[in-house]
Amino acid sequence: MLSECNNVFESIEGSLSKRMVAIKKYQALLAMIQNDKRASEVVIDVLRHLGICYLNIGNYAAAGANFASAWSLCSTSTQKDLKKDIAYQIAQCKEEDGDLEGALDWYKLVCDSFGMFSTCLEGVRRIERKMGKNSGIFPRQPKINTRKEESLVNEFQDMLPTNEKRSIAETMKRCDHCSRGGIKLLLCKGCANDQEAPSTNYCSKECQKSHWKNVHKYTCACSKARLITGQKVKVHSLDKSPQYNGKDGKIVTYMKEKGRFKVEIENKFLALKPQNLKKIV
Ligand SMILES: [Zn+2]
Ligand SMILES: [Zn+2]
Structure with missing residues (x-):
């Protein structure tokens, strides 16, 4: 039954109406199994998926409520990574929803229960900045040599450069x-x-x-639809620089940080979104 729901979910191409269909299906499934003690792991999974659905449509209050229900069902046998993820999602939902006190509590809870991982520390710092306060214990500086941090480093070791000590936040x-x-x-x-x-x-x-x-x-x-270096493209639908619409250009490179392509047009370089480029075959 859950896998059937997941199949529906996986067929979603991002439209709001399809997401709403997925939400309805998950809710129907939830209604069937939520009182079944033996199915609690599945219930947690469904609630978490519901939370993600709501996150994707920007309904942070509903997302937070579903993650919170999932959290309340977690027990000592629940996978630690799953618990950490759920608690972290709750913190993010509260922050997005403007509940800074609540978000701060959850970010701290994640740090205290699952180790000081840096996105959570960033969350604590960010919220304390917004609230103009400093709780004193946070932020604690991550230390590379303590046991707890060692396990964190192991977890992320493939991302850590060999000879440099960069913070986990930078390399994560x-x-x-x-x-x-x-x-x-x-x-x-x-x-x-x-x-x-x-x-x-x-x-x-x-x-x-x-x-x-x-x-x-x-x-x-x-x-x-991939655009590789050297690919010829025609520019279209630019609002701010309409003078380039209809012009031909050549892909130079993809700029990951900007989510745009560097395109050469008449010896000039522009950073353009792929939606404004049409492949010339
Ligand atoms: Zn994501
Ligand atoms: Zn890919």
């Missing part, structure tokens, strides 16, 4: 769509073995879908 992999970090990330299978494609990480299938639609479709090694 984050979701390419929502920038969440410190949780297990999914890789795009389409470009996992491609040297030239930028590496892509996602916190969830939902983020992968949104990112695909707006960005990754144009950079993924397995995509027909």
